[in-house]
Ligand SMILES: Nc1ncnc2c1ncn2[C@@H]1O[C@H](COP(=O)(O)OP(=O)(O)O)[C@@H](O)[C@H]1O
């Protein structure tokens with residue numbers, strides 16, 4: 001396999017791209033310079049670290065290590081989805097629920113596929129399990145973050161309507177139905193747009209990589225189709241579970257709306 | 263059949279303050295009760311607790327002698343209709359708004375019944391097709407009343423139904439409430455306006471610092 005070699009000086013040269021964004025942030029007084037610098041360094045560090053972790057993992061494929069890595073990924077995804085939810089419950093309350101929603105969505109999408117569609121040998125075969133689970137976790141994370149962000153905000157801004165429905169004898173589920181529908185639609189839209197534009201706008205990295213490294217294109221494409229469908233299931237399940245948790249946080253057992261204070 | 267609505271020693275504490283400090287009330291079947299008191303005295307909190315939309319920290323609400331805790335909230339709130347000070351209109355026509363109550367109970371509202379309801383609150387049928395959110399304050403108040411009546415409640419519980427209206431429209435709402443009471447409904451009206459409280463023509467309670475007392 002031949003590929004263009006990226007030497008360290010060349011890698012550093014690519015930092016100029018970040019410099020462009022920093023310059024624009026300065027000019028427009030966006031105040032994003034610190035975030036950009038931090039993000040650039042952190043992103044690089046994370047990728048370098050995971051590069052070594054994956055190397056270790058592929059060389060010493062042991063179920064405990066694979067599971068540990070997936071658990072760490074799940075933890076980070078949960079913490080990220082529970083972060084910065086305005087008008088919502090505290091992060092600590094949301095964290096465990098985010099983990100559950102992301103975990104449930106990922107399990108539903110990953111387990112059946114690896115059991116029936118892409119059989120793994122052994123079941124913890126890291127070169128499939130880790131990257132595909134990562135894509136699922138990441139999509140679930142985005143969906144759950146969107147759900148939390150939106151449902152608590154709309155319950156607050158439309159509290160008078162929700163209460164008016166409760167006062168007419170509606171159950172919490174009925175009273176929040178409009179807000180839930182709008183939230184889930186918004187949260188699923190990016191995934192659905194992904195379905196519609198795949199291959200036209202974005203060329204999936206894994207498929208491209210497989211073709212580059214010699215997998216027959218029709219096989220690589222099939223993998224990608226399966227992954228796309230998995231992403232849809234992940235989004236739907238994680239979104240539904242997150243909405244369920246949000247609803248339980250928004251209402252008492254006596255069907256009273258409680259808006260989290262912050 | 264109308265039931266007695268009762269609150270016993272309701273206490274609501276927020277931020278270490280007793281917003282309700284042992285507030286009690288008795289609303290016999292078919293009676294009218296006005297609760298009058300200065301702004302900030304706890305009237306809205308009391309009305310919301312009486313409607314079971316807010317859980318008191320102590321005390322009990324009873325309907326027909328039965329603790330509200332032992333009645334499903336959906337059922338309690340169908341029997342005791344609560345109208346907030348500025349009732350939220352749902353998206354869509356007035357008719358859609360009237361249908362909301364029956365709909366959450368899996369029922370539908372006949373056209374005849376919709377016309378009956380809208381006339382009962384002093385409006386005319388053409389308004390049924392109008393966008394509810396574009397109505398005036400007084401019209402919204404009436405639509406909210408009709409919407410509540412579609413559930414065929416036993417008790418009407420209203421928080422300052424006249425506060426956002428001009429004096430004329432306010433008086434007409436009070437007159438309408440008297441009419442509804444004459445048809446057998448119990449009516450509980452919260453207001454800061456002495457004249458409206460008296461005009462309702464029932465028992466008058468004074469609300470002060472989270473407590474209620476009968477004004478004689
Ligand atoms: N959720 C709350 N948290 C803290 N204070 C509140 C809350 N709800 C109401 N209050 C306070 O309780 C007092 C009574 O409020 P309210 O019941 O609305 O009175 P009223 O309807 O008679 O004007 C007010 O001082 C109000 O600021």
Ligand SMILES: [Mg+2]
Pocket residue numbers: 305306307422
């Ligand atoms: Mg008030």
